[in-house]
Amino acid sequence: MGGKSDAADGPDQTTERLTFMLAISAFMAAFGTSFQYGYSSSVVDQPANIIKEFYNxxxxxxYSAPLTESSITVLWATTVSVMCLGGLLGSFLVVPLTERFGRKGALLISNVFSLIGAILFGFSKMANSYHMVIIGRIFVGVQHGKENFKNKTEDGIMSMKEEIHKDAAREMWKTTNDVYEKVRPSHDRAGVQYLLRQLGVLDNDLCDQDPSFTxxxxxxxxxxxKCTSVIKDILGKDARLAALDPVAGMLEQLKAAVPGVDTFVGPCESIPLPDNSVKAVISSxxxxxxxxxxxxxxxxxxxxPGGRFGILFSVDDEASPLVHTVFEVIRKYKYPGCPEYFINTLQDTxxxxxxxxxxxxxxxxxxxxPWEKQDILPDIESVVQLFMTFSATARETEVREECAESMRKLLAANPAVEQNGGHLEVPRLSALYWCTKNTADK
Ligand SMILES: C[S@@+](CC[C@H](N)C(=O)[O-])C[C@H]1O[C@@H](n2cnc3c(N)ncnc32)[C@H](O)[C@@H]1O
Known part of the structure; x- marks a missing residue:
């Protein structure tokens, strides 16, 4: 992971352009939907008199009796307010439906509520039933509640993620060309090999010729x-490899370092590949x-179908006093909100x-x-340089300097670290995880 001294100075990889489509979409979102919905469809002001007449x-x-003025008011107030009740019920459906059917599926299902509402409204006159209008409003409310809540929460979550992701991408990019690339080690070949075997792509000789996946x-x-090159080295030049990363500049370096790999710019949340096209996915x-x-x-x-997903973390082993000392400093100086697993994925799962x-x-x-060959660093300064590439320390320049200084002091004062003299070993572990795609019950 790379560090940033000041993210705002870094080359920004995001292109922020107001396109015609974006402008139209923003306009429609603001005035074409919510604006109208906000007043007319919730208060139902314009057709009020016609509907009241129909109710009567x-x-x-x-009931073979006319409605009194006060009963009309009660029925009308009920008609207007039941939509909010529907909205409340609808908001509770967002999480279960989205988890069960995905975003697209949940959106389609929410249309069913609108459709039921429309059918009830449409046939109420034919059936001469004001009840159908009131029940129809509940269904439309469920649909609106589900959609509004869903949009708001997802927008919030997506933009929050987008921020984290942009931040991470920016700081990664900033240090890519210098410190990160120079000081962060590659991966333990034996660990990558172990994972590839679990993913079913190592011992399968037919894999490279199999036309059922791209x-x-x-x-x-x-x-x-760094990992793609180890994978290619192990699988051989005939393996069909692809690499995805949101930072185009990093992929440029990948293409130069590992030729023959197809690269795709983008986040994992939106992979530009067709369904059922990859035998194994790795996140290293x-x-x-x-x-x-x-x-x-x-x-x-x-x-x-039957494809596998593998996750690899090269973890600095906190059983080592050196690593523990440094991690304690990083925990103190990490950026606000940085999860503990950004520091130690084994400790915080x-x-x-x-x-x-x-x-x-x-x-x-x-x-x-454990790694087969552990890293031995020549001095404390090299240790500090290495750990300051952790994205958890991607903070303002002054905070980073304070953090680095604290590491220097504590490492120099730690007898367990000093005992090793000129041999500053940073022991590492390959933490490997894998699972198989479930094809049903998504
Ligand atoms: C520590 S680097 C690891 C790079 C490489 N896999 C390795 O083993 O050295 C983390 C990478 O995750 C990428 N990244 C950040 N957010 C991502 C996302 N949402 N989807 C895919 N990659 C992402 C960053 O751009 C960065 O290249």
């Missing part, structure tokens, strides 16, 4: 290709950015929670193994 007529034929492995959050050292159910749905979608949110994969399996 319908009531009289049902790519043998898709590396999501591939960055500059990137799942902490990706841990959400939208991304998991996308991974599930592009995998072939809450990144796995998204797997429980929808039955997309078989239960995650885990294997943790």
């Amino acid at each position: 007529q319908s009531y009289s034929s049902f 790519y043998t492995v898709l590396d999501v959050g591939a960055g500059t290709g 050292q990137s799942f902490h950015f990706i841990a959400n159910v939208t991304a998991l749905r996308e991974v599930n979608r592009v995998l072939v 809450s990144w796995q929670a998204c797997f429980g949110e929808a039955p997309l994969f078989s239960p995650l399996q885990e294997h943790v193994m």
Whole structure:
């Protein structure tokens, strides 16, 4: 993970342009839907007199007695307000429906409520039943409540994620060309090999010729290709590999370092590949950015039936006093809201929670193994430089300087670290996870 000294100075990879389509969409969203809905459809002001007249007529034929003025008012008030009741019920449906049927499915289902409402309204005159109008308003309310709540929460969540993602992408990009690329190690070959075997792409000789999928492995959050290059090295030049990352600049470096890999710019939440086109997806050292159910749905979608998803974290082993000392400093200086698993994925496993949110994969399996060849750094300054590339320390320049200084002091004063003299070993573990695509019950 890369650090940023000041994100605002970094080259921004996002293009913010007001296109014609965007302007029309924004206009329609503001004035074409909510504006009208907000007043006319909730208060039903314009056709009020016609509807009240119909109520009177319908009531009289049902109960053989005319409606009094106060009863009309009560019925009318009920007609207007039941929509809010429907809205309340609808908002409770958002989470279960979206989890069960996905965003698109839930949107389509919500149309059913509108349709039922429209049918009840449409036939109320024929049936001479004012009851149908009132019940129809409940259904329309359910639809509106579901959609409004869904849009608001999803917009909020998506823009929050977008912010985190933009931030991460920016700081990753900023340090890519210098410190990150130089000091962050690659991955342990034995660990990657172990994972590829679990994903069923290592010992299957027919894999590369199998025409039933386009790519043998898709590396999501591939960055500059540190893991992609190990994968290619293990699988051989005939393996069909693809790499996805939201930062185009990192993929440029990947293309130069690992030729022959197809690259796609974008986040894991929207993979530009067809359904059932990939044998195995790997997220290496990137799942902490990706841990959400939208991304998991996308991974599930592009995998072939029986395809597998693998996650690899190269974790600095906190059993080492050196690593523990540094991690304690990072915990103190990490940016506000930074989850603990950005520092130690083995200690805080809450990144796995998204797997429980929808039955997309078989239960995650885990294997943790030490690296075959551990990193020995020449001095404390190299250790500080290495750990300051953690995205958890991507903060303002002064805070970063304070953090680095604190690491220097504590490392120098720690007898357990000092004992090692000139041999500053940073022990690492490959934390490997894998699961198989569920094809039913998404
Ligand atoms: C620490 S780097 C890991 C790069 C590489 N896989 C490796 O093993 O070194 C994390 C990567 O995740 C990418 N990333 C951040 N948010 C992402 C998202 N929503 N979808 C896919 N990749 C994302 C970043 O751009 C960055 O390249």
